[in-house]
Amino acid sequence: MAETILEYVQQEMRSFAEHPFHEVDSLVLSQFSYIHLGNLIAPPSAGVVRTPLTLQQLYRAECFSYFFANQPDADRNRLLLEACAASPRFRDIGIAYYAEDFDAAAEKQFCAMTFFLNADTAYLAFRGTDATLVGWKEDFNMAFLTPVPSQEAALVYTLSVAKLIRGQLILGGHSKGGNLAVYASMQSPKRLQSRIREIYSHDGPGFRDNVFSSEGFLQIKDRIKKTLPQSSLVGMLLEHQENFEVVESSAVGIVQHNPYSWIVRDGAFVKRDTLTSGADYLNRTLADWLSLLSNEQREQFVDALYSVISASDFSSFMELRETWPNELSSVMENMKTMDDETKRIMHETLHSLMLMAIKNLPAPMPKRQAPRIFGKPD
Numbered sequence: 001m002a003e004t005i006l007e008y009v010q011q012e013m014r015s016f017a018e019h020p021f022h023e024v025d026s027l028v029l030s031q032f033s034y035i036h037l038g039n040l041i042a043p044p045s046a047g048v049v050r051t052p053l054t055l056q057q058l059y060r061a062e063c064f065s066y067f068f069a070n071q072p073d074a075d076r077n078r079l080l081l082e083a084c085a086a087s088p089r090f091r092d093i094g095i096a097y098y099a100e101d102f103d104a105a106a107e108k109q110f111c112a113m114t115f116f117l118n119a120d121t122a123y124l125a126f127r128g129t130d131a132t133l134v135g136w137k138e139d140f141n142m143a144f145l146t147p148v149p150s151q152e153a154a155l156v157y158t159l160s161v162a163k164l165i166r167g168q169l170i171l172g173g174h175s176k177g178g179n180l181a182v183y184a185s186m187q188s189p190k191r192l193q194s195r196i197r198e199i200y201s202h203d204g205p206g207f208r209d210n211v212f213s214s215e216g217f218l219q220i221k222d223r224i225k226k227t228l229p230q231s232s233l234v235g236m237l238l239e240h241q242e243n244f245e246v247v248e249s250s251a252v253g254i255v256q257h258n259p260y261s262w263i264v265r266d267g268a269f270v271k272r273d274t275l276t277s278g279a280d281y282l283n284r285t286l287a288d289w290l291s292l293l294s295n296e297q298r299e300q301f302v303d304a305l306y307s308v309i310s311a312s313d314f315s316s317f318m319e320l321r322e323t324w325p326n327e328l329s330s331v332m333e334n335m336k337t338m339d340d341e342t343k344r345i346m347h348e349t350l351h352s353l354m355l356m357a358i359k360n361l362p363a364p365m366p367k368r369q370a371p372r373i374f375g376k377p378d
Helices: 005-011 023-032 061-067 074-086 133-141 149-164 176-187 209-213 215-223 253-257 277-292 295-310 317-336 340-359
Strands: 094-103 108-116 121-126 168-174 196-202 224-229 244-247
Touching: 005 023, 005 074, 023 074, 023 121, 023 168, 023 196, 023 224, 061 074, 094 149, 108 133, 108 149, 121 149, 121 176, 133 176, 133 295, 149 168, 149 176, 168 176, 176 196, 176 215, 176 224, 196 215, 209 215, 215 224, 277 340, 295 340
Parallel strands: 121 168, 168 196, 196 224, 224 244
Antiparallel strands: 094 108, 108 121
């Protein structure tokens, strides 16, 4: 049976002094950042240095109903907390400066926390997209807007924490969290950038094209460590000029985005040379399609799609999972009542996507001629 980050935490007994921090540890802490800790850990405040709690001290049954509320992976996240609290590698890691901001009106879903690996190094983890519609809407907004509110919040968080602690910094996150880690690093002043040792983006989306020519990005690009599952979709969205490595996953398709599907063996990710051909086709199609759309067209399409979905009664995909037949029917009804301009935008944009998908289909293999029997002509 394939090992996951959960088995890795349960089995890895070496300390960071014995076996230095690496990409699997980063994914563990990135996934840990999905746990809700706001009832125990205060946010960064100007001039206020917080005493960290250890991961072992977080193992409190009375807090579980809050820690794991409204999470698609609540059961495995609980097991991850249990494993970290028991692990000689993770249990003494300190955690402080928990910041969370959800604002539906601003289309903002943000959370970050700081892990103290030792006296000299801290890991700033940025939560990825949660199950809320607002969280996904903010992701889609990245197609036409830089910065989105969470990117701005990630920079403010990094600057705030950096003033309160000393030593080297590592930034990282899964999904949107990986994008936020890269954004905060490249927007930080050079003096702070010099303290940033590594930046981890685990299947995090890219950026709009102009970002990659910025001085800030060029300053930190060689410190970015990007990992993608073999059929990555989210991590290949938008433009990407970060070097990346491909990790094997036990799941299929978009479900590979889930970090618990990434395969770990002997304390390291199992790597592949390339993405799958299906992922390459899909990503090439989406990239070519987006290149045809102006920022205005991207915004119109995203807003139109969101208006149809958000007009229904659910606000998160957790709710949708429980009542999806009714909600799907509601979405279909909402589509019927769209105004003519919204219908036109949806139709034209989806039509262009369909044409691009057809255009990018691989050429059919030439038919092989049937062999002649005994070499005789037909």
